[in-house]
Amino acid sequence: MALVRASQYFLPTWKEEPTEAELPSHKLMLRAGMIRKLAAGIYTYLPLARRVLHKIETIIREEMDAIGGMEITMPMVHPAELWAETGRLQEFGPILGHLRDRAGRELVLGPTHEEVITDLARREIRSWRQLPLVFYQIQTKFRDEPRPRGGLVRAREFTMKDGYSFHESQEDLDRFYRKIYQAYLNIFRRCGLSVVVVEADPGLIGGSESHEFMLPNPFGEDSFIQCEHGDYAANLESAVSRKEEDDPAEPLLPLEEVATPDCYTIEAVAQFLGVPPRKTAKAVFYRAGEELVFVVIRGDLEVNEGKLARVLGRADLRPANEEEIARVGAVPGYASPRGIRRDRVKVVVDDSIPKARNLVAGANRAGFHLKNVNFPRDFSADIVADVALAKEGQACPRCGGRLKVQRAMELGHIFKLGTKYSEAMGATFLDREGKSRPLIMGCYGIGVGRLLAAVIEAHHDEEGMIWPVHLAPFEVLVSVLDPKQGALLESGEKLAQALAESGFEVLLDDRDQSAGEKFHDAKLLGIPILVIVGPRAVKQNQVELERRPDGAKFLVAGEPKAVVEKTTELIGAKGQRASTS
RNA sequence: CGGGGCGUGGCGCAGCCUGGAAGCGCACCUGCUUUGGGAGCAGGGGGUCGCUGGUUCAAAUCCAGUCGCCCCGACCA
The missing domain is CATH 3.40.50.800 (Anticodon-binding domain)
Incomplete structure (x- = not known):
């Protein structure tokens, strides 16, 4: 009773609007006496919020248990060496909270638990007969985010449901992935939310395939792109758009150098020569550690630095300065993939370039451009890949329909991890043939506090x-x-x-x-x-x-x-x- | 980390430009009245003006530094 x-x-309860809040959910939770702030991105949950959280957590537990999940609780404080094993001690950088125990041993505050669960798995799992196994927990995480915002939308200390599964084969992981995908849809539906599932970038967690469950909302901390016909949706950070091929009947014309005085931008060159920007090739320079990276991309497109970082496999990417550009023999404003010091630079060519014909590109000579540049006839590349930023209005990669960008809250994220952690940490089992193999893993997260905020975002009016x-x-x-x-x-x-x-x-x-x-x-x-x-x-x-x-x-x-x-x-x-x- | 803004009783703010007794509304406490859409009257308590240093006879106010918080961006598991 x-x-x-x-x-x-x-x-x-508060009568007046708190000035510290912008989002409706944040304002209402403060006014209704649900949460109170202790520090930036760190909150106390008061009795009213706890009552709602219990109900949300019950829904999550029911759906996780229904697909064979077993609730556990892992520690919030981890030995730093565990994180060193996978290299994430460095990769996470300043987002990891650090502390030392009395003996001076380094500890970290858990921002997620792949290392801890994989450690458990390598100690306990010996045989395919034990698989599959699905664990989950609802627990406090700490991530020292550079910019917490919107109350519980992006907090530094927050409650997360994180789940991890272990499988003997990719097929079994694929089967379970479909189940958890459905379980996630059930959870959000039962919370009264209609989410959009988008293809996502696995990011620092890693793995092959991942999906995010997004609640469209103008105050969201994330963005996704969606086709008007609904057959493609992806996180903006990894979205692709269709790059039309030039008419294959267009003959490849001979290279020709033309004078283009004071044309330092694509718009200026295109206008001066009377060609559309998409018939030009743009040069963009980055520095990754000691390495200089030269990106060649169609003039009407922009580089997605996240994609580029992934293609290069490095996180330390930054734009290069003029001096660094000049050092490899390129002329800023008139840089060209032709005539640069190939021994000093890595050339990445966006996949828009091989599809295009007779482009205008820099001549590596101040005041001049080249007409009729064609890849690979006129220059070579170290890597050809999609490194372009998808944008509103571009064409859907599946059907060619118009793409639309929407702001959203990321409520859940599921990943097929594969063997990234099991290999790094030596978590193996004996398969049906008696062979030792790394465990196949998946991981699955829901931001519980963010979900609470999302429910309020979706269910409120001016009065409350x-x-x-x-x-x-x-x-x-x-x-x-x-x-x-x-x-x-x-x-x-x-x-x-x-x-x-x-x-x-x-x-x-x-x-x-x-x-x-x-x-x-x-x-x-x-x-x-x-x-x-x-x-x-x-x-x-x-x-x-x-x-x-x-x-x-x-x-x-x-x-x-x-x-x-x-x-x-x-x-x-x-x-x-x-x-x- | 870049850009913008803000730190004055519990909350919301004024005062700062032009240095000279810390104020207003709400909330709180006591008493009386009141009770169908954020009541009235009377009395009362509470603030080293974020912090440190400097200028000055005198600093909430001017100067320097520093810390905290919010928003936009970068970043984002």
Whole structure:
């Protein structure tokens, strides 16, 4: 039985808008007394938030258990050597929180748990007969993010559901991946959210294939690109767009040097020579460690530095300066892949270039460009790959439809890891042939606090939150307008008791505050059913029920039986309120 | 890390330009009245003006530094 009296509960609501918050979910959680900030990106969760989090976590546990997941809890503090084994001690850089124990041993605060779970696996898994195994935990993570934002949307300390699976074969991982994909869809649907699944970049976690579950939202911390026909959606950081091939019938013309005074930009050259930017080749320089990288890309496209870093396999990419460019024999503004010191530079050619014919490119001579440059006839490359930034308005790689960019919140991310961690850490098993092989792994994350914020983003209005019944911190709010009148308070107590005995989670607002304040708090808290026990109606032995989502009002007899019946009619009986649809 | 903004009772802010007794609204405490959409009257408590240093007879105010927080970008598991 769940009956909570507001007068004895911790419900510190705010009347005024907090200036520190921009996002609706952030503002509302502060105003409703759900969270309080301790430091940038570090929050205390107050009782009201915990109640909702319990329900969200229950949904996650049910869906994870349904596909064979086993809940565990791993430590939050890890020995740094474990992270050194996979090289991520360096890769994560300043995002890792460090500390030392009394003996001076280095420890890190866990930002994710691939190393820890793989350590467990290498100690415990010996045989294919033990597989597959699926573990998960709901636990606090710390990532010293350079810019926390939006309250729980991107916090430094946050709660994450992270899951890890171990398989004897890629096929078995693929089978499980489809299951968890569906489980994730179930979780977000049960939280009342319609997410878009996008192809994603595995990033620092690694692996071959990954998907993100995105909630479109103008305040989101991430962006994705989506085809108007819905057959392609990908995170903006790894999205590809179609690069049209030039007419193969167009003959390859001979190289020709032309004077192009004061044409330092693609726009200037294209205009001067009367060709569209897409018939030009642009040179872009980067520095990766000691290495200079020369990227050649079609003039109308831009370099996606993330893709480039992945193609090169390095994280320390930065734009090169003029001096560095000149050192390899290139002329800034007129740089060309022809005539540079190939021994001093790595040439990366975007895959737009081989598809194009007779391009205008720099001549490596101030004031001159080359016409009719063709790859590979006129220059060579170390790497040919897609390193272009996909943009709004470009063509879908699948169907050629228009691509659209949307801001979104990344709620979940699933990865096929393969053997990245098992190989690095020596987590092997004996397969059916008795051969020792590295475990095949997958990993799966959901930001639980971010999910809470997302639910509020999706379910609120100007006056406050509007909880889906099965996520609401309470199901019914019984508000006694003037609790100093003993008869009124007694009547409210009786109704609240009856509702609680019938299985509803009830908050009894018995605080001695003005009616207006109570009504405003009721809107703010967004509890689905408000039962108003006021002098006016009670005089006629009536109470009023108000439904939060639409404000619909219902007058019923002020007796427990009638109120319980009407409430049941409005939000369903206990068994029917399960969050399973 | 680059750009912008802000630190003054619990919250929201004014005062700073032009140095001279720390103020306003809300909240809080006491009493009385009031109770159907953020009540009224009366009385009251609470702030080393983020911190450090400097200039000055005198600093919330001017100068230098520093810390914290928010927003945009970079980054992002």
